[in-house]
Amino acid sequence: MTEQAFVIVGGGLAAAKGAEALRDQGYDGPLVLIGDEPDRPYERPPLSKDYLLGNAERDSAFVHDAGWYAEHDVDLRLGTTVVEIDPRTHTVVQDDGGTVRYAKLLLATGSSPRRLTIPGADAARVHYLRRLPDSDAIKATIASVRRLLVVGGGWIGLEVAAAARTSGVEVTIVEAQELPLLGPLGPELARVFADLHTEHGVTLRTGVGVERFTVDADGVSGAVLGDESRIEADAVVVGIGAAPNLQLAAAAGLRVHSGVVVDARLQSSDPDIVVAGDIAEADHPLLGPGIRVEHWANALNQPAVAASTMLGGDAVYDELPYFYTDQYDLGMEFFGLVTPDNYDDVVYRGVVAAREFVSFWLRDGRVVAGMNVNVWDIGDPIKALIRSGRPVDVARLTDVDVPLEQVAGT
Ligand SMILES: Cc1cc2nc3c(=O)[nH]c(=O)nc-3n(C[C@H](O)[C@H](O)[C@H](O)COP(=O)(O)OP(=O)(O)OC[C@H]3O[C@@H](n4cnc5c(N)ncnc54)[C@H](O)[C@@H]3O)c2cc1C
Missing domain, CATH: 3.50.50.60 (FAD/NAD(P)-binding domain)
Incomplete structure (x- = not known):
C-alpha cells in the first residue's frame, strides 16, 4: 500500500460508523479498520437486553452485514491489536508485527469493564x-x-x-x-x-x-x-462501570484527561488524529468542555463529525447526550446530563407510580435533562427544552394536557 491510508483503530460501533461516514462523505482512498475482537463491529446494548433475553438473533447486533466491508473497500483486520501509534512517522504498529502508515487516524478504542x-x-x-x-x-x-x-x-x-x-x-x-x-x-x-x-x-x-x-x-x-x-x-x-481504553493515546503523546481531549470537531491534540465514542472527551458547544459519555448514541453519531474533520470539514458535534434502557416492562430514554450539582429541582409530567411519566431536572427554572418513561415520541421537544436554555413555565411543563411541543415552543 503506497498511498497513505486513513486508519481506524478500534472495532466497535464508533469504528464501523467512522468507516461508513468516510465512504458516505466521498473518501475513496485506502481505508483500514483494525479491531482486536474476532467479531466484526457490533452494537453492545442488546448484550444486556434483547440478546441476553433470547429475544434477538446474534446477527441483529452487527453494525453492517459481513459483506459490507469488502463492498466498500474497507480493509477489515479483526483479531488484531494495535500496540503503538507513532504520530511522528504516522505509523500504526499491530501485535502481529505489521505496520500501516496513515495520513489521518480515527481512534475509537472504547472502554473495558472495571x-x-x-x-x-x-x-x-x-x-x-x-x-x-x-x-x-x-x-x-x-x-x-x-x-x-x-x-x-x-x-x-x-x-x-x-x-x-x-x-x-x-x-x-x-x-x-x-x-x-x-x-x-x-x-x-x-x-x-x-x-x-x-x-x-x-x-x-x-x-x-x-x-x-x-x-x-x-x-x-x-x-x-x-x-x-x-x-x-x-x-x-x-x-x-467501565474505564476508557486510553493507553494507546497516552503513549502516543495525545492530551489525555478523563478521556482523549478533543475539540468540538473531535480533533485531538495531534492534527492528524481524531477521536470518537467512549474515549472522546469533547468540547461541547452547548454543555461546555470536558464532556465524555459512554453512550451508544455518541458512538453512533460522533463518527460523522470525526470523518468530516479527517476530510478537512468544519462540522462540530453538538448532539445532546442520549441514553436508553429497557428493564422488565419499563422502557425509557434520557436526554441531557445530570450531575449532583447541576440541578436544583425535579418535576414530573404524568404518573410516576404508574411508571408512565416524563421527569425534568431543572436548574434555576431551566431544563437541564429530561427522561421519558414508557411515554414515547417526545424526544424532540425534550431536547428543544434543554437546548433553549430559557426558564420554563413549570405548571405548563407538568400539565399532561398541554402538548410538550407548545411548552418547548417547537
Ligand atoms: C452490555 C452493554 C450494554 C449497553 N447498553 C447501552 C444502552 O442501553 N444505551 C447506551 O447508550 N449505551 C449502552 N452501552 C454503552 C455503549 O455500548 C458504548 O457507549 C459503545 O459501545 C461505545 O462504542 P465505542 O465504539 O466507542 O467503543 P467499544 O464499543 O468499546 O468498541 C471499542 C473496540 O475497540 C477495540 N480495541 C480497544 N483497543 C484496541 C486496540 N489497541 N487495538 C484494536 N482494537 C482495540 C475494543 O476491543 C472494542 O472492540 C452498553 C454497553 C454494554 C457493554
Missing part, C-alpha cells in the same frame, strides 16, 4: 459483560443457576438483573451507594429503579460493598459483604 480485585474475584462463574461471548456466557448462566449475585447497581447490573428475574432466577444486587443509579440520575429517579427491581423480587442490598467472594470447588459460591453478612450465589455478574 474489574474487582477482592479475594475470589478470579474464581470461575464470576462474569463481566462487554463482549458478545460474555453475553453468551451470562445467558447460559441465567438458564442454569438458581441464585445470581449482581455486584453494582448501574445500567448493566440492573439490566442483567432484570433479564435474570424474567427467567425466574433469584437475584441479589449489591450496590455500595445508597441507591442504584444514584450517579447518573440523582436520588429522586434512582428511587424509581430501586422500586422497580424490588417489586420484581430482586433483593437489593445498598450502602454496603462486597469484601470477598467465597469459593468452592466449582467456583464462586457467594460473597461476604462489608457488614459481615453473607450471600449465597451460584454465579456472579460484576457491573461496576
